[in-house]
Amino acid sequence: MSYPYYYEEVFDGITIFETKIVEIPKPSYMVLGLPDAGLVGSISVSHMVRTLKMEEFGGIESYRFFPPVAVIHEGKPHAPIRFFYKDNVVVVVPEIAIPPQAIYPLSLAILDYAQKRGFDYIISITGAPVPNRMNLDKPRIYWLASNDRAAKLVSELKIDQFKEGLLVGPYAIIFKESVKRRVSNLLLLAETFMEFPDPEAAAKVLEVLSKVIGVKVDVAKLLEEAELIKIKTRELMKHTTQSLARMGKGYEYQMPLLYA
Amino acid sequence: MSFDELSRLRRRIRELLGEYEPVLDESWREVAPxxxxxxxxxxxxxxxxxxxxxxxxxxxxxxxxxxxxxxxxxxxxxxxxxxxxxxxxxxxxxxxxxxxxxxxxxxxxxxxxxxxxxxxxxxxxxxxxxxxxxxxxx
Missing domain, CATH: 2.60.40.790 (Immunoglobulin-like)
Incomplete structure (x- = not known):
């Protein structure tokens, strides 16, 4: 975070800011890696930042909803949720678990910002917790789209649609609001653990994402460093699991009553 | 206070501490490295x-x-x-x-x-x- 801000807006207690003037060419993608089951999204977007050498240009802060955290990098403060970009891809990278009370305002603020910024697509990368993940060599990837335009992104890919189930957390809110506001939101869900970091699931989802956004993200290093990533992300996973339990993430194991 | 009363009081204190132990332990675990x-x-x-x-x-x-x-x-x-x-x-x-x-x-x-x-x-x-x-x- 370097001063001055070129853009700053407060959405119901959530501050979104940009620290440099950045033009994002079309079609533009905003890829969300908020911490969730298996940290699939967070590990994915962190890997993208490193591999694609993406540049930081802003972030999200909230003195009302986030813990009082300053992320220090090279002696300078950074926001708890950071924005990076390269060409037409922006990624949203978290440094903290999202407190349950921040879920609604944060989800709506991200959507408001994405609409104002004119992103063509919001892509949410998340984990679908499955109890038998340990026995699955290759976790499956599912998609869910808020409209036909977003669904078209995966129409050529051989992955299944997430048809029945419950979503819990910020991605659920972003998806529902995207349907309502006619925003193109594509969810990519990887089968994962609820409470253990899962770089292998992140690698699988990145293989799909590469095809969706047309940017090759090499996952070899991610797989090579999987064990080290699991060591480094234990604390974020612990805090995320605590937060997920409080927001009722366990509902995702439940089938909707009408269709069970 | 008789010995029996004292024993009951000690037992009750232990029970109360026992009830709160998991809560205290969990709270500590949330912040512990x-x-x-x-x-x-x-x-x-x-x-x-x-x-x-x-x-x-x-x-x-x-x-x-x-x-x-x-x-x-x-x-x-x-x-x-x-x-x-x-x-x-x-x-x-x-x-x-x-x-x-x-x-x-x-x-x-x-x-x-x-x-x-x-x-x-x-x-x-x-x-x-x-x-x-x-x-x-x-």
Missing amino acids: MWTSDGVLEPLFSIYEYPDHYVIVVDLPGADFSTLSVDVKGRRLVVRCRLKEEVVFSRWGTIQREIRFREYMRAIDLPQDVDLSKFNVERKGTMVVIVVGRKLEF
């Missing part, structure tokens, strides 16, 4: 409950499983395992200096109704799966 400055990492783990057994899954990425030990002392399960190689971070978190991690260690308090006559340890990838029996009548 998962490492020690002398090179020990605390692994992530989960306990799954089934009608007749418990499954405890402990994730040990980077571990040298030939050094794995799983011991039970009373109702306390102690998992230890050395890392394949030292994990070195040049500037680690709050201590801002080099730190080297050499092993995992975690003590897990098992539920009261465990049946330790049924006990099995199995490795799956980076995880250790410990199956412990559960008393049907408790």
Whole structure:
């Protein structure tokens, strides 16, 4: 975070800011890696930042909803949720678990910002917790789209649609609001653990994402460093699991009553 | 105060402290680090409950499983395992200096109704799966 801000807006207690003037060419993608089951999204977007050498240009802060955290990098403060970009891809990278009370305002603020910024697509990368993940060599990837335009992104890919189930957390809110506001939101869900970091699931989802956004993200290093990533992300996973339990993430194991 | 009254009071105090112990323990765990400055990492783990057994899954990425030990002392399960190689971070978190991690260690308090006559340890990838029996009548 370097001063001055070129853009700053407060959405119901959530501050979104940009620290440099950045033009994002079309079609533009905003890829969300908020911490969730298996940290699939967070590990994915962190890997993208490193591999694609993406540049930081802003972030999200909230003195009302986030813990009082300053992320220090090279002696300078950074926001708890950071924005990076390269060409037409922006990624949203978290440094903290999202407190349950921040879920609604944060989800709506991200959507408001994405609409104002004119992103063509919001892509949410998340984990679908499955109890038998340990026995699955290759976790499956599912998609869910808020409209036909977003669904078209995966129409050529051989992955299944997430048809029945419950979503819990910020991605659920972003998806529902995207349907309502006619925003193109594509969810990519990887089968994962609820409470253990899962770089292998992140690698699988990145293989799909590469095809969706047309940017090759090499996952070899991610797989090579999987064990080290699991060591480094234990604390974020612990805090995320605590937060997920409080927001009722366990509902995702439940089938909707009408269709069970 | 008679001796009996004193004994009852002591028992009640112990009961009250016992009720709050898990809450206090959980609150502390939320803020406690998962490492020690002398090179020990605390692994992530989960306990799954089934009608007749418990499954405890402990994730040990980077571990040298030939050094794995799983011991039970009373109702306390102690998992230890050395890392394949030292994990070195040049500037680690709050201590801002080099730190080297050499092993995992975690003590897990098992539920009261465990049946330790049924006990099995199995490795799956980076995880250790410990199956412990559960008393049907408790």
